[in-house]
Amino acid sequence: MKLIEIENCKVGYILKGYVNHKNKGHYIIFIKSYHFPDFIGAMISTKNFENKNVLMSENHFNETFEDGTNCKIIFYNSHLVLAKLHKFFDMGPFELCGVLSEVGIKFVEDNINMLDLENWEQYLERTSENNNEK
Template sequence: MNLVELEECKAGFILKGIINHRSRGHFIIFLEHYYFPDFIGAMISTKNTGNQNILMSEGHFEETFEDGTVCKVKFKDSYLVPAKLHKFFDMGPFELCGVLTNDGIRFITKNLENFKVESWANYLEKEKF
């Protein structure tokens, strides 16, 4: 397991919150620090829930880390959930599972640029899932 400290995270890191994943969590794309130790993140899903999620592509995901280690998370019918989310440090510790390419980071940034930061609970209430 490749644990990473939040202060070491960079835009495009794909994280798994160990605490969050115990109960059906999704992978998180780290976007930026936000009231440290919290951060702003995006969520990846394998479903196009409500026909609202945005399909990503293979070119958005690195195959390996800089050290040559194979990434656990790669493109696999991956969708961006259209929300800019306030993610909490207590979802961790966090495992680094993958990383987006520069194109992937641009894709996320472009698709989320007009969204305000919100909690997952607020997002669910708004979307009525």
């Protein structure tokens, strides 16, 4: 397991909260620092929810880290959750589980840069309101 401090994260790092998501939960893509030690991130899910998630592809993920060790997380029916999320440092410590490729970073940026920053509760409220309108 590779624990990592937020100040050492780079765009495209795939993280998992070691305590709050140890046995389940979603993986977080580090985008950039935001009111350090918080950060802006995106989320990966293995589920597709209509109009909420976008399918990623194998070329969005590196299979190994820069040091040559295998990434724990590579493409596995991975979907990008359409949200630009304010992630809080107290979700950590964080385990470094993978890294996006340059193509993957561009894919994430193209899909979330135009979105407003929100926390998880705001995202759930926004998306449940959209479902009620259908």
